[in-house]
Amino acid sequence: MYRYMHEFVANKKLLVIGYVWPEPKSSAAGSRMLQLIDVFLSENYDVTFASPCAKTDNAFHLNAIGVSQQTIALNNSSFDAFIKTLNPSAVLFDRFMMEEQFGWRVAEQCPKAVRILDTEDLHFLRKGRQQAFKVGKSFNKTHLFSDIAKREIASIYRCDLSLIISKAEMEILANTFKVDKSLLLYLPFMIDDILEIDFAKFPKFEERNHFVTIGNFLHEPNYNAVLYLKETIWPLIRKQLPKAELHVYGAYVSEKVNQLHNVKQGFLIKGFADDVNEVMQNAKVCLAPIRFGAGLKGKLVDAMQNGTPVVTTSIGAEGMEELINTCGCIADTPEDFTEKTVNIYKNKLLWDEKSAGTNPVLNQFFNKNKYRKVLVEAIQNTLNHLNEKRQNNFVGQMLMHHSLQSTKYLSKWIEEKNS
Template sequence: MKKKLFVIGFVWPEPKSSAAGSRILQLITQFQNQGYEVTFSSAAKMSYNTFDLNTINVETKPIFLNDSSFDAFVKELDPDAVLFDRFMTEEQYGWRVSEQCPNALRILDTEDFHGLRKAREVALKRNEVVTLEYLQNDTTKREIASIYRCDLSLIISEAEIDILTNQFNIDTSLLYYLPFLLEPISEDDIKYLPTFEARQHFITIGNFLHAPNYDAVLYLKQTIWPLIRQQLPKAELHIYGSYESQKVTQLNKPKEGFFIKGFAEDVNEVMQNAKVCLASLRFGAGLKGKLIDAMQNGTPCVMTSIAAEGMFESKDQLLSEVEVNGFIEDNPEVFAKKAIELYTKAELWQETQQNGFKVLNQRFNKADFEQMFKSTINQLSDNLKSHRENNFIGQLFMHQSMQSTKYMSKWIEAKNK
């Protein structure tokens, strides 16, 4: 009999809209390769960008918030493992899974460390350095509680593993480093990419509902792009992203070479047409999908240290030793200067492009992670009782006196009847 994986999505996957959508599909593929039948549910509404999971043999079923119909459904499904897409879904459904399917392996995919992103956002608004006090925010407390309630949490960035273990003393047995899982770039792939001479203009891309992306676009508009445009008066910046709102569209200024292009149906096409990608993120967490898109399509980048975090250096490397597909700069004047250099110097552009291919193949080749991940899941499943006994803090968070979300959910359900 095949094993069953039940994925509870914060939203339905939209790989064309966000890196999170691609990430969850990568995880589904990993479990399918391990022999799991997969069922996906979400309480969110589907959109025109929603990926058709049935095309990859994944069963789908909508679920509801604060509704005990979920209990009967998950009990009948009887999954061997449950994957929570972000800590918010674990808060809502984790206690129900625990009660109805106590022997199911509970896995949290954090997507990125939301508490870290929140800390950086608040510190940026106050023009202050992120301290431990900022890190210890309410989002962090909720997220770490979720990590303890689960048997394993998938962390996409080594930088976040470091913060969780060193700043918050979380046992490494609860954390598992699993970055983007990609097909390697072949010489044939590279051969057919447009050349330096065939490309033009700058690009940036990102879901506009994601606060760090909107802030990055605003930062480009107000601070960085005028510096670039001053030296390259005919250059254009093309900004792509799903879910553009009026506050985004009003930034469109063709006379300034600043174009809001909206949703990109084919990210590879628009990225290959561009000469340089700009990733001016000032807060955020996790790995940045726009950098992966750029490297896969041979487009060098200028990026902030926030954008580059976890992408290029491993825990055993110094940043000065790392090859980057462009430049990492936080000073806006230097950022603009490096963008102009990449845009105008073919040899430098080609050198950094090659660095990007190396990074993809050396750090994100899915073949390097698949077998170890499979072994970890099997070992956890076989030793689940002892693993949970060693996670006493997790047991504390599962105690009825600590389950405010459970009783709030029950209250909301009773109120709605």
């Protein structure tokens, strides 16, 4: 694809260490992982995906795209033999927990391999906001300085490059925690351009009905948003739109979610969506009143890709506020959320404006070719200056040293105890 990539590296092998097996139909994290894998495959990498997690029926068939699969064990030296034999030139950790578990083993067995961390979102930011919400306090910087923050930022320092999905998170890492920007790469979702000819085929205002919300229910912010809709926002909307329905989709629906189903109220739990594009194209407006969280919200991108206007909160819009204002509305109180939702739902001119705005703005914001090139160049630069980059990252060296001394021997103790 890019001329300079012909000399990318002689040993073109990538090992992905996954927190879970990718489930693109269940979560944005699954889609994100496949986007990253696709970049390496396009550069003729041999890709192996390994995970200690059990597979579910929703797991993507990686072998169908030429990716090898390997089950690995936590706290087990069998991983050492596996990675030494594989001898990858790059290792991608799926979230900081996997770097904690396997990073020191990678450093020992394959010291020349580039270590890349995909944060997905900043876990300490999401957990900090969740904690503030639980105790009824306004979120502030004090909620960031947690043990999870220490663990996650330590992981960022131990890696050669960390992929950050949101500009807001880039600012927090660089400004609040003073992380060296050379360790960070802003990399949002990478999606194919929506052609105007395809966009024109989407159902129009008159052909759509009802509202939709979607999200993996293993993710606490998603369940909380649905509960917020059920208890607070949806009753206000139904007063003005008594015949409207809210269709709630998502993977891993639990009994407590099913109990929210109420036909008389038009609050319908639909469960797993096999085709998110079909679901979005049938809906008139996508609702996402997210009260805590981090990263970019895949459900909003799914909606906008299908010409479906969105209404969300400031947290939901974080990192793509300009995009959301073009393609929908941002509201943080139940009353304002309801007013903007009903207005878009009833006002054809406004709906047409928001729907049509998604095409050019979305293509620019998540331009696949642009950000693939950004990622490829960043990895190339890291490979070319790996020793220099590590020498300049003394904090990372220090943390890796202590990781080798503490995590390593704790892991060996656990392995011995389990033997």
